[in-house]
Amino acid sequence: MGYVIAAYxxxxxxxxxxxGLLARERRRHLRADPGGAEDASERNRG
Amino acid sequence: MQAGPxxxxxxxxxxxxxxxxxxxxxxxxxxxxxxxEDSVQGVIQKILYVHPACAFAAYLxxxxxxxxxxxxLWRGDEQYDRLGVSAAExxxxxxxxxxxxxxxxxxxxxGRWWSWDPRLTVTLLLWFIxxxxxxxxxFTEGSARGARFAAxxxxxxxxAIPLNYFAIDLFGGRAxxxxxxxxxxxxxxMGWPFALGVITxxxxxxxxxxxxxxxxxxxxxxxxxxAGAPGSAAAERPWGT
Numbered sequence: 001m002g003y004v005i006a007a008y009x010x011x012x013x014x015x016x017x018x019x020g021l022l023a024r025e026r027r028r029h030l031r032a033d034p035g036g037a038e039d040a041s042e043r044n045r046g
Numbered sequence: 047m048q049a050g051p052x053x054x055x056x057x058x059x060x061x062x063x064x065x066x067x068x069x070x071x072x073x074x075x076x077x078x079x080x081x082x083e084d085s086v087q088g089v090i091q092k093i094l095y096v097h098p099a100c101a102f103a104a105y106l107x108x109x110x111x112x113x114x115x116x117x118x119l120w121r122g123d124e125q126y127d128r129l130g131v132s133a134a135e136x137x138x139x140x141x142x143x144x145x146x147x148x149x150x151x152x153x154x155x156x157g158r159w160w161s162w163d164p165r166l167t168v169t170l171l172l173w174f175i176x177x178x179x180x181x182x183x184x185f186t187e188g189s190a191r192g193a194r195f196a197a198x199x200x201x202x203x204x205x206a207i208p209l210n211y212f213a214i215d216l217f218g219g220r221a222x223x224x225x226x227x228x229x230x231x232x233x234x235x236m237g238w239p240f241a242l243g244v245i246t247x248x249x250x251x252x253x254x255x256x257x258x259x260x261x262x263x264x265x266x267x268x269x270x271x272x273a274g275a276p277g278s279a280a281a282e283r284p285w286g287t
Contacts, residue, residue: 004078008075014143022063032268033267
């Protein structure tokens, strides 16, 4: 059972770490350019 | 800088990563608990519900990279280039996880962590191919020429996927990795936990690609604004050269 728990914990932990890195990167870019997210979602529609 | 439909979709579909990861953990835990124990391998066979799922997500990531590369070369629209690099990076993450969960399973069943079996070797090759793609993108960031070269490389790399999938059939007796799953090859009651495991991984894959795509949009936007600023370092390397 130890191997099974290790495999699942590894996958979930790694994906959580990667999602955390992406969130941190997003925040860093938004600090430098606060309008970036708005421009992607609203202003350039169509 | 104009956002494409893909960029807008990524910006709007902002599910919290914590919720997606919780769904991932619950989905896999449910599959593992509900699935019956294998009569030959015992409990370690339950790695089945995560290991191939990671490999399928990696295949999907590399497939999207190739498709996005072809669309970028055809249409010249930068959103496809951003999709290509995003899918490649998430694909490499899932390929890494397939390469890590496989040896855990192998240690419990074969008694050793690694074997130079055709499937394992070609998976490692596939990982190196797309790792090189990401390195290429890192070295040529913001360059249209680099993006075009990466698109061609991403399309060429896709040919390693059928080689990987059919490695066991191609190399016949030299393979110790189990054969590809086919209809009825799983034990009774294992089909739906397997499907649940794969769906769970693909939902996580889609979420991460959208998050990565959003970061790529913000990065491209920042690079472009830096390139336009007189005296900035990036002005020496304007976008599109």
